[in-house]
Amino acid sequence: MGLRRSVCWLAGLLAVAVAAAQGIGCAALAGSGAAYVDYAHADDGARVITSGNDGLHTDAGLINGVTDPALWNQGEGWQVSWERQRLKQGWVSSGYEDRISKGAAWAEVRFDRPRRVNRVVIHGMNTKAVPFDPYKEGALQVRRPADLPGMWTTVGRIENRKAIVPGRGTSEVSPTTTFRFNTTEVEAVRFVVYEMAGARKSEQQSIARRYQTNTIALLEIEVTGTETMDPVAAAPAAIDNAPDAAAILIDDLRGPGLEAPTAQGDPPTASRSPAAGSAVGDGAPAFKLVTLSGDALDSADYRGKVVLLNFWATWCAPCVREIPDLIRLGNDMAEQGVAVLGISVDTTGPAQVGTFVRRHGMDYPVAIADHATRAMYGGIPSIPTTFIIDADGVITHKIVGSAPADNYGMFRRHLEAALAN
Known part of the structure; x- marks a missing residue:
């Protein structure tokens, strides 16, 4: 048994107090005692996919x-940092997907079946240690059953810290930013943020472009419609029915699409062969590239090893900060069956990237990405x-951004977890 399946809107101080004691988000709807089903909940069949995370506050924390x-300090919620590029004469701006490609954070909640929704609440962090940083530019989008693949409809947007x-x-916008819109049948909801109010200038700049570093910290995404909960079912569970600590730990560690860790004494699970994709739990897509030294870099050659696959660029300051840790990891964990691979997204050509690689002592294989990869x-x-990527070729962790305080430790924990699969 996991955490409760729905975020509740309950009338009465007793219900709110009990729910608060359990750590479950409850919000009273003014003038109403109705409780509405929160579709953005893992126990209700939802799953979440994001642009990445900081390795400590992961995707699953958004829908529990x-x-x-x-x-928060126990790993609850979601946090990610990203860099956004800007032309000297102004921000790059066109269609939503093009804007995302210039740098953005996003969280997509997919439902187990079409849901009729009319309200989305974004719960942001707001404490003394992690104060709320207002969203400056962004969008709330939905995907409807009749929409073509990849098509999104914008139902709300954020412009200059205002939700419209x-x-x-x-x-x-506020730590509890609410979007209310006409009831719509949807398969998924996506919250996109391009820029935070507290964005800071990146260390890496160029003649034609400027870069800024952004960080977002969210606790939960809540999605409701017109479906009410049964009052009895909405009541907090009795303490005798509370899950034990081990069950909560397993639920909290399970990412979208991942199996729960095998318990002591359980028989080993069979090898997995999931469909290829870029999300946690997907099979890592196969690729064939050529390293800067002219050797073949074929992902098939690394089957049976645990792989750290790092997409980076020479002009990316957070990427450069990670390099010493990646070199160290490749050397420290090679005997355990770990391989570190680098794929550069630079467009300046292999000669310039090769010079950079040699200057920084990058002794692991590095190739330049093609469009397909x-x-x-x-x-x-x-x-x-x-x-x-674990030895079966399954993506176990996806990290966007860096953790300057301890990149080595973060990556090593993830690699050791993959080795234990």
Whole structure:
């Protein structure tokens, strides 16, 4: 048994107090005692895919019904950093997908079946240690059953720290930003942020472009419609029915599409052969490239090893900061069956990238990405983007951005977890 399946809107101080004690986000709908089903919940069949995470606050924390900021230091919630590029004469701006490719953070909640929704609440972190950084530019989008693959409909947008829903009004963004719109049947909801109010100038700049570093920290995404919950079912479970600590730990560690860790004494699971994709739990897409030294870099040659696959660029300051840790990991964990691979997204050509690689002592294989490889791995809209791939060829972790305090430790924990699969 996991955490409760729905975020509740309950009338009465007792219900709110009990729910708060359990760490479950509850919000009273003014003038109403109705409780509405939160479709954005793993226990209700939803799953979440994001642009990446910081390795500590992962995707699954967005759809477990928990909105208690006191649990942030225990890994609750989601956080990611990204760099956004800007032309000297202004921000790159065209269609939404093109804007995302210039740098953005996004979280997509997919439902187990079409849902009729009319309200989305974005719960942001807001504590003394992690104060709320307002969203400056962004969008709330939905995908409907009749939409073509990859097509999204924008139902709300964020402009200069204001949440705007056409025909419904404008409000300032806040730690609890609410979008209300006409009831729509959807298969998925996507929250995209291009720029945060607290964005800071990146260390890496160029003649034609400027770069800024952004960080977003969210606790939960809540999606509701007109479906009400049964009052009895909505009541908090009795303490005797609470899951034991081990069950909660397994639920919390299970990422979207991943199996729960095998318990002591359980028989080993069979080898997995999931469909190829760029999300956690997908099979890592196969690729064939040529390294800067002229050797073949074929992903098939690394089957049976645990691979750290790092997409990076010479002009990306966070990428450059990771390089010493990647070199060290490749040397320290080689005997355990770990391989570190680098794929550059530079467009300046192999000669310039090769000079950079030699100057920085990058002794692991490095190749330059082609269009097909980038596309198979989700387009790589932000860098650094790192995939941890287990010996069966399954993506176990996806990390976008870097953790300057301890990149080595973060990557090593993920690699050791993949080795234990």
